[in-house]
Amino acid sequence: MTELIIEAGHTEREYWRDLWRYRELFYFLAWRDLLVRYKQTIVGVGWSVIRPVLTMAILTIVFGKLGKMPSGGVPYPLLVLCGMLPWQFLSSAISESGNSLVANSALISKVYFPRVVIATSSVITSFVDFMISMGFLVALMIWYHRVPSLNLLFFPLFVLLVFSASLGFGLWIAALMVKYRDFRFIVPFIVQFGLYVSPVGFQSTVVPAKYQLLFALNPMVGIIDGFRWSLLGGQLHIFWSSVAIACVETLFIIGSGLWYFRKTEQFFADVI
Amino acid sequence: MSQTAISIEGLGKCYRVGRQQAKGDGLRHAMEAVLRSPVAWIRKRREQSSKEEDFWALRNISAIIPEGDVVGVLGRNGAGKSTLLKVLSRITVPTEGRIKLHGRVASLLEVGTGFHQELTGRENIFLNGAILGMTRAEIIRKFDEIVAFSEIEQFIDTPVKRYSSGMYVRLAFAVAAHLEPEILIVDEVLAVGDTAFQKKCLGKMGSFAASGRTVLFVSHNIEAIRTLCKRAIWLRDGSLMMDGEISSVVDEYSKSLFSEEVPSWDNPDYGICLNKLALKNGRGELTNHFVPGEDLRVEISFQARKRVNRPRFAIGIVGANGSCFTSNMLLDGKFPEYLEGEGTLTCLFKAIPLLPQTYTLKMAVRDETIKDFIFPYKDVTSFNVTGDLAEYGYEGEYVNWASRSTPVVIPYEWHLPDGRREAVSLNRSVRAISNVPHQVQEPSLELDAMQ
Numbered sequence: 192m193t194e195l196i197i198e199a200g201h202t203e204r205e206y207w208r209d210l211w212r213y214r215e216l217f218y219f220l221a222w223r224d225l226l227v228r229y230k231q232t233i234v235g236v237g238w239s240v241i242r243p244v245l246t247m248a249i250l251t252i253v254f255g256k257l258g259k260m261p262s263g264g265v266p267y268p269l270l271v272l273c274g275m276l277p278w279q280f281l282s283s284a285i286s287e288s289g290n291s292l293v294a295n296s297a298l299i300s301k302v303y304f305p306r307v308v309i310a311t312s313s314v315i316t317s318f319v320d321f322m323i324s325m326g327f328l329v330a331l332m333i334w335y336h337r338v339p340s341l342n343l344l345f346f347p348l349f350v351l352l353v354f355s356a357s358l359g360f361g362l363w364i365a366a367l368m369v370k371y372r373d374f375r376f377i378v379p380f381i382v383q384f385g386l387y388v389s390p391v392g393f394q395s396t397v398v399p400a401k402y403q404l405l406f407a408l409n410p411m412v413g414i415i416d417g418f419r420w421s422l423l424g425g426q427l428h429i430f431w432s433s434v435a436i437a438c439v440e441t442l443f444i445i446g447s448g449l450w451y452f453r454k455t456e457q458f459f460a461d462v463i
Numbered sequence: 464m465s466q467t468a469i470s471i472e473g474l475g476k477c478y479r480v481g482r483q484q485a486k487g488d489g490l491r492h493a494m495e496a497v498l499r500s501p502v503a504w505i506r507k508r509r510e511q512s513s514k515e516e517d518f519w520a521l522r523n524i525s526a527i528i529p530e531g532d533v534v535g536v537l538g539r540n541g542a543g544k545s546t547l548l549k550v551l552s553r554i555t556v557p558t559e560g561r562i563k564l565h566g567r568v569a570s571l572l573e574v575g576t577g578f579h580q581e582l583t584g585r586e587n588i589f590l591n592g593a594i595l596g597m598t599r600a601e602i603i604r605k606f607d608e609i610v611a612f613s614e615i616e617q618f619i620d621t622p623v624k625r626y627s628s629g630m631y632v633r634l635a636f637a638v639a640a641h642l643e644p645e646i647l648i649v650d651e652v653l654a655v656g657d658t659a660f661q662k663k664c665l666g667k668m669g670s671f672a673a674s675g676r677t678v679l680f681v682s683h684n685i686e687a688i689r690t691l692c693k694r695a696i697w698l699r700d701g702s703l704m705m706d707g708e709i710s711s712v713v714d715e716y717s718k719s720l721f722s723e724e725v726p727s728w729d730n731p732d733y734g735i736c737l738n739k740l741a742l743k744n745g746r747g748e749l750t751n752h753f754v755p756g757e758d759l760r761v762e763i764s765f766q767a768r769k770r771v772n773r774p775r776f777a778i779g780i781v782g783a784n785g786s787c788f789t790s791n792m793l794l795d796g797k798f799p800e801y802l803e804g805e806g807t808l809t810c811l812f813k814a815i816p817l818l819p820q821t822y823t824l825k826m827a828v829r830d831e832t833i834k835d836f837i838f839p840y841k842d843v844t845s846f847n848v849t850g851d852l853a854e855y856g857y858e859g860e861y862v863n864w865a866s867r868s869t870p871v872v873i874p875y876e877w878h879l880p881d882g883r884r885e886a887v888s889l890n891r892s893v894r895a896i897s898n899v900p901h902q903v904q905e906p907s908l909e910l911d912a913m914q
Contacts, residue, residue: 193565193566193567194563194564194565195563195564195565195568196561196562196563196564197550197551197553197556197557197561197562197563197564198557198560198561198562199556199557199558199559199560199561212596213596215593215598215599216593216594219589219590219593219594220590222590223579223582223586223590226581226582226586227579227581227582230581230622231581297576297577298576298577298594299554300554301554301572301573301576302552302554302570302572302576302577302594302595303552303553303554303570304594304596457555457556458555458556460549460554460555461478461555
């Protein structure tokens with residue numbers, strides 16, 4: 192028979208075992224969010240395709256046609272879409288998982304389960320959207336007759352990177368939001384601002400060399416470059432230093448995010 | 464029985480209240496303070512944490528609950544019942560002390576936690592089950608049972624937002640009832656739903672307990688606790704008042720409810736204070752135990768510093784099953800022209816037709832405009848009706864169910880096809896008059912017509 196000890200500050204021991212016990216809840220909460228999202232809409236799941244398509248069209252027109260940015264020999268829509276995939280995933284994961292704890296406050300104050308499940312499920316929900324957009328990217332690549340090179344082998348690494356970064360940011364913001372609702376206003380701003388300092392609508396080669404390092408401090412630079420390089424092939428330039436910076440930063444973000452979340456988690460029910 | 468299911472040692476839970484919260488805990492304050500002067504901020508933070516008032520929702524709670532015990536938790540609002548359950552179900556961590564739990568724990572602090580309005584009944588069963596800690600395989604296995612228990616087969620694929628509140632509660636309890644933990648923690652979930660379903664829930668909990676599992680049960684329904692539990696814990700202001708055999712704890716608890724005087728119900732705007740409320744029986748003795756059919760006197764002592772014109776008093780008696788009867792000056796119009804100085808106002812309920820149960824007395828006073836309350840509705844006190852129903856001619860097999868039945872019984876008669884007439888009344892004197900002996904069989908006109 193299982194024995195459980197509840198003590199001030201000593202819940203740690205049980206934590207990982209509980210996380211395993213509640214593993215199915217990751218799926219159920221993500222499933223709920225997906226089921227609910229498009230209820231009573233006419234277009235339904237279509238929205239998760241329409242949104243990226245429209246954004247892609249706008250970015251292509253603004254940066255490719257009007258801004259006449261270099262495309263590196265790649266059709267501009269493809270270039271934009273490759274940048275948008277990780278960016279939209281990150282931004283929606285941050286917004287959704289940032290809000291997730293507050294949105295589920297009824298659950299938090301009435302049932303026990305590892306709270307990390309809530310924040311992570313929202314990231315998983317965003318990941319499903321990401322996969323749908325991936326399907327659209329594949330279709331677009333076929334349309335343009337692009338065949339991926341061997342760089343594709345690195346693609347899973349970059350997906351893992353963006354997933355971890357999203358989760359890390361998500362955990363931070365979700366935990367902070369419980370106490371400081373100010374983040375409800377800060378997050379949309381960060382997301383909007385982030386779009387301009389990340390190479391979503393353009394290539395990172397556009398940035399002057401002396402600012403490259405500063406630019407690369409944004410982890411999304413390494414990640415987006417990585418996406419383009421691994422999906423669209425070798426003629427695209429990749430700064431490995433940006434990728435290295437992104438890796439280090441991501442590790443730091445997810446590590447510290449987990450630490451902060453764990454530290455504050457036990458008081459969520461009291462504060463929320 | 465010998466093994467311990469829950470052991471609680473010196474448990475305490477402290478909440479911070481006061482300054483910090485009053486000032487606002489927003490990010491702006493935090494950032495502003497850091498930016499202005501980091502050193503002062505650190506110093507202030509230290510001071511602040513000591514200046515904040517500590518509120519101990521629970522303190523020094525120790526108890527050992529053996530496996531298979533069904534324990535009721537009693538206490539007034541704010542006594543710490545919910546906090547205890549929250550700590551036990553790991554929703555919040557204790558500040559001091561420790562708890563050892565042997566076995567899988569399921570807690571039911573609310574019916575339908577995590578239900579989503581947009582999802583169908585079927586989808587919600589899965590979602591709610593998973594949230595309560597069931598595995599997918601378990602839910603699939605018990606799915607049919609859950610649906611059958613909830614009695615909503617036809618609506619299983621309808622979004623729950625279209626459910627009536629009764630259906631909603633039934634479905635929610637059905638899911639929870641099919642958890643199979645070794646320890647079940649239940650909070651006031653039976654306060655919702657209709658009577659028939661409440662009985663079904665109580666039955667389910669009873670059988671759960673009968674199968675040797677441990678149950679911790681909080682309810683305001685003392686009778687429900689009395690029927691279900693063998694043992695009770697009584698909390699008051701965060702500390703353990705009493706822990707022991709059910710009937711002794713319930714008796715002490717009910718006594719305390721009575722002895723605690725109405726906490727000086729004062730309204731400075733009207734300059735009136737209700738300083739005492741006394742319940743007396745037919746012989747004028749102060750008590751909170753009554754027998755069926757006895758007179759109940761409610762004596763309200765007031766002190767009016769100003770003249771209060773035409774106040775409307777209203778008293779309601781509420782049983783386990785809902786409101787029973789009322790005396791209300793808004794209805795009868797028999798209000799006093801004014802209250803001034805000290806005095807007493809009494810309402811005498813004659814021959815209360817109540818079955819043995821625990822009742823709450825609630826009261827309100829409105830001012831002469833009728834629109835405003837001088838004292839809004841509030842549960843003021845409670846009393847028990849006790850007595851052996853056999854003395855009143857009750858001889859059914861399920862006479863014990865009276866504690867959960869509709870409480871009011873007015874004199875009635877059965878006219879049976881064989882010509883027998885049986886009169887039932889909770890008022891012994893009334894019964895003596897109207898009771899028709901079995902031997903005297905006078906076929907009534909109605910019976911003639913039928914034959």
